[in-house]
Structure formats: C-alpha cells, structure tokens
Amino acid sequence: MSTLKIQNLHVSIDDKEILKGVDLEVRTGEVHALMGPNGNGKSTLLSSIMGHPKYIVTEGSIMLDDQNVLDMEVDQRSRAGLFLGMQYPQEIPGVTNSDFLKAAMNARREKPISLFQFIRTLEKNIAELEMDENLAHRYLNEGFSGGEKKRNEILQMKLLEPKFALLDEIDSGLDVDALRIVAKAINSMRSDDFGCIMVSHYQRLFELVKPTHVHVLVNGRIILSGGYELIEKIDEQGYDWIREEYGVEIEIEKETPRVILGSCAANVNSHQ
Numbered sequence: 001m002s003t004l005k006i007q008n009l010h011v012s013i014d015d016k017e018i019l020k021g022v023d024l025e026v027r028t029g030e031v032h033a034l035m036g037p038n039g040n041g042k043s044t045l046l047s048s049i050m051g052h053p054k055y056i057v058t059e060g061s062i063m064l065d066d067q068n069v070l071d072m073e074v075d076q077r078s079r080a081g082l083f084l085g086m087q088y089p090q091e092i093p094g095v096t097n098s099d100f101l102k103a104a105m106n107a108r109r110e111k112p113i114s115l116f117q118f119i120r121t122l123e124k125n126i127a128e129l130e131m132d133e134n135l136a137h138r139y140l141n142e143g144f145s146g147g148e149k150k151r152n153e154i155l156q157m158k159l160l161e162p163k164f165a166l167l168d169e170i171d172s173g174l175d176v177d178a179l180r181i182v183a184k185a186i187n188s189m190r191s192d193d194f195g196c197i198m199v200s201h202y203q204r205l206f207e208l209v210k211p212t213h214v215h216v217l218v219n220g221r222i223i224l225s226g227g228y229e230l231i232e233k234i235d236e237q238g239y240d241w242i243r244e245e246y247g248v249e250i251e252i253e254k255e256t257p258r259v260i261l262g263s264c265a266a267n268v269n270s271h272q
C-alpha cells in the first residue's frame with residue numbers, strides 16, 4: 001500500500017496565495033472526490049502535486065510514502081507513480097500522440113518497450129476507450145475535440161499505470177456515452193495498487209465511479225470531508241449552505257488569465 005500525504009500545503013501564484021493550508025491523505029485502493037466552487041484552488045492543488053512550475057509551494061509538505069515529492073522534478077514525480085489528467089489538455093503540434101505515449105512509457109521503464117508490444121497495448125486500450133484509431137497518429141491533442149482530449153488523457157493514464165491518478169474534470173466535454181466509457185476505464189484501474197483524486201462539479205461522474213471519500217475545497221482549504229451524501233447535497237443545493245453552516249465566505253472567481261502547461265514551453269506568440 002502507498003500513501004500520498006499532503007500537509008498544511010500553501011501555494012501561491014504570482015504572489016497571490018491560492019492554497020492556504022491543505023491537508024489530504026490518499027491511500028492506494030481509495031478514490032477521493034474533490035469538489036468546490038469555481039476558482040477555489042482544485043486545479044491548483046492537483047497541478048502543485050504534479051509540480052507545475054508556476055505554482056510556488058511556500059509552506060507544507062507532499063510525501064509519497066517516504067519520498068519528498070517537493071524535491072522532485074515533474075518527470076521524477078511521474079516515474080514515482082503520479083499522473084495528472086489535465087482540465088485543459090495541451091495541444092503539442094509536431095509530436096504525434098503515439099510518439100508521445102511511447103516516450104512517456106519508456107521514460108518509466110528500464111528497457112524500452114518493443115514496438116510490437118507498444119502497438120498491441122496501444123491498440124487494445126484505444127479499442128477499449130472506443131477512440132478513433134487515427135488519433136494515435138495525429139499530433140498530440142491538436143484539433144482534438146473536447147471529448148477526444150479527455151479520452152486521450154485516460155488513454156495516457158491506462159498506458160502509464162500510475163500509483164496515484166489526479167483527474168481534473170475528466171468528465172467535462174464528454175457526451176453521455178463517452179462518460180460511461182471513461183468511467184469504466186477508471187473503474188478498471190481500481191485496485192489495491194491504485195489511488196485517485198477526482199475533481200468534478202457533477203454527481204453524474206461520481207455515480208459511475210463511486211468515491212470512497214469526498215472533500216470540499218473552499219478558499220484554498222478543505223473545509224469539509226465526508227461520504228457520498230456530500231455529493232448529493234451539493235448537487236441538490238449548491239454551495240450556499242456551506243457558507244451559512246460553516247461561516248466561510250466563498251470567493252467569487254475574478255477574470256484572470258489561466259496558467260496552462262503550454263505557457264511553460266516556448267511560445268513565440270506569447271510573451272508571458
């Protein structure tokens with residue numbers, strides 16, 4: 001059994017504190033649902049666990065068993081078994097999806113995967129996810145529809161077999177059939193060697209992938225944890241009752257530019 005343990009995590013972006021002391025412990029075998037109003041820090045938490053360079057950890061710790069995650073580069077975190085399915089997957093023109101997937105798999109193996117084994121694994125998973133085979137040969141996410149991008153994130157997760165998957169709104173953009181297929185793929189990963197943090201705004205995904213734990217993140221803190229009944233209550237009543245019962249002010253998200261992974265790569269058109 002492995003444990004991902006987050007303690008008193010404070011994270012800032014551009015000198016603005018977004019996470020203000022998050023405590024969360026996830027063990028393999030568990031699926032944790034993370035909910036909360038827009039702009040309250042859910043993606044910030046997942047991106048910080050994965051090591052997005054724009055998010056600055058100012059206090060607290062992230063441990064994967066006895067390894068200090070905060071000391072690791074992103075690729076080391078991936079090799080250690082962490083995986084992020086992004087809310088807004090990036091388009092990377094010039095890199096084919098299959099080359100990307102093979103490189104990602106090989107980065108985690110001592111001996112490179114044989115072409116035969118890679119193609120067999122890829123085709124099996126593409127078929128299971130009912131994806132268009134051509135998507136493997138196109139440039140990564142370029143021109144993919146919203147739903148195709150999300151399925152492609154799940155394809156990556158299936159091939160990389162992480163210990164802990166961080167799935168950020170994996171259900172957004174999926175039609176009802178695709179949602180069922182993706183839920184089935186996540187459920188097929190569930191085992192004593194797999195843990196998951198799943199962010200979603202909607203009960204629908206959690207009806208299909210039943211979480212073992214549920215948390216609500218407001219104003220950069222997990223202010224409430226419980227079971228499935230929390231999801232039902234949020235679905236019926238929204239978040240206003242939390243403000244009343246717990247006396248917290250829920251920040252309204254202001255229009256600010258979002259950080260996307262692409263902003264780390266050289267982008268001649270933007271001067272960020």
Ligand SMILES: Nc1ncnc2c1ncn2[C@@H]1O[C@H](COP(=O)(O)OP(=O)(O)OP(=O)(O)O)[C@@H](O)[C@H]1O
Pocket residue numbers: 013014016018036037038039040041042043044045087253254255256257258259
């Ligand atoms: N580059 C940035 N500059 C300034 N603020 C930022 C930047 N990136 C994110 N933020 C802010 O951080 C806060 C938390 O954003 P985050 O994406 O973590 O929210 P979220 O809970 O995932 O919301 P949603 O449910 O809408 O996905 C928001 O107020 C957002 O505007």
Ligand SMILES: [Mg+2]
Pocket residue numbers: 042043044087168
């Ligand atoms: Mg988000």
